Amino acid sequence: MKIGKLFFALAFLMLFADASMAAKWKAKHVVLIGLDGWGAYSVEKAEMPNVKKLMAEGSYTLKKRSVLPSSSAVNWASMYMGAGPELHGYTEWGSQTPELPSRVVNKNGIFPTVFSLLRESDPKAEIGCICEWAGIRYVCDTLALSYDKHITDKPQNPATTKCAVEYIKRAHPALVNIVFDEPDHVGHAEGHDTPAYYEKLKELDGYVGQIIQAVKDAGMSDETIFIVTADHGGIKKGHGGKTMEEMETAFIISGKGVKKGYEFEESMMQFDCASTIAYIFGLKQPQVWIGRPMVQVFK
Numbered sequence: 001m002k003i004g005k006l007f008f009a010l011a012f013l014m015l016f017a018d019a020s021m022a023a024k025w026k027a028k029h030v031v032l033i034g035l036d037g038w039g040a041y042s043v044e045k046a047e048m049p050n051v052k053k054l055m056a057e058g059s060y061t062l063k064k065r066s067v068l069p070s071s072s073a074v075n076w077a078s079m080y081m082g083a084g085p086e087l088h089g090y091t092e093w094g095s096q097t098p099e100l101p102s103r104v105v106n107k108n109g110i111f112p113t114v115f116s117l118l119r120e121s122d123p124k125a126e127i128g129c130i131c132e133w134a135g136i137r138y139v140c141d142t143l144a145l146s147y148d149k150h151i152t153d154k155p156q157n158p159a160t161t162k163c164a165v166e167y168i169k170r171a172h173p174a175l176v177n178i179v180f181d182e183p184d185h186v187g188h189a190e191g192h193d194t195p196a197y198y199e200k201l202k203e204l205d206g207y208v209g210q211i212i213q214a215v216k217d218a219g220m221s222d223e224t225i226f227i228v229t230a231d232h233g234g235i236k237k238g239h240g241g242k243t244m245e246e247m248e249t250a251f252i253i254s255g256k257g258v259k260k261g262y263e264f265e266e267s268m269m270q271f272d273c274a275s276t277i278a279y280i281f282g283l284k285q286p287q288v289w290i291g292r293p294m295v296q297v298f299k
């Protein structure tokens with residue numbers, strides 16, 4: 001009997017703790033969608049009705065800057081780690097370990113990511129990462145994740161979408177990062193700003209639409225913030241250099257408590273993504289982070 005009472009008291013306390021944790025959050029769910037190699041230069045011309053609806057119903061900039069070099073791992077790392085390569089140490093296209101020692105490491109031995117901050121704040125939070133390029137897994141702190149899926153099925157983009165849709169409906173994640181490895185490949189093979197590139201963007205927009213629908217089907221729409229962004233853009237058949245086509249990407253944020261139809265003017269860097277997500281979850285960012293939350297997008 002006593003044990004029974006204790007159990008109920010504990011269960012009640014845990015429920016209460018959960019409620020107070022979620023109460024600190026601006027939304028219960030964040031869906032972060034990354035499109036590798038999606039340059040902001042393409043947004044105006046691209047046929048992306050789902051993404052443009054998120055822009056119309058949310059806030060955005062087309063001038064978020066990548067860190068140098070305008071390559072993949074260094075920018076995904078910065079997006080998740082709230083700092084640039086000088087601090088987190090991942091400096092190249094395919095960095096799997098830091099070439100410079102990370103200025104600080106967490107208990108998992110990696111520079112603190114937004115995933116690990118959320119994990120430390122809420123040990124029970126459902127946090128997922130679904131990616132096509134294995135390089136993502138080296139910079140997101142997989143030990144902080146509840147669900148870590150590298151999609152190898154071909155064709156990858158629809159397989160990733162299917163996995164994301166199922167995961168969202170099944171697990172109702174607090175934070176899920178879904179990273180398509182396109183339009184980067186088309187950019188390298190056919191070229192940036194080409195008909196094939198825009199065709200791929202149109203296809204990717206359809207997948208974004210399916211993910212939005214999954215959030216609706218899961219009954220999560222009122223409590224979700226979507227973010228759609230990219231690591232870098234590109235020019236001709238490459239990226240990594242110092243043109244604005246390579247350096248500028250879109251940052252689109254839409255959903256609960258986010259201003260509608262608001263193109264913000266403030267400067268945004270790649271590492272500000274992590275700070276903005278941390279802000280949504282009421283997480284205190286570590287001193288080593290230099291990112292700034294884009295507080296202006298919230299009502």
Ligand SMILES: [Zn+2]
Pocket residue numbers: 036037071072073184231232
């Ligand atoms: Zn990339």
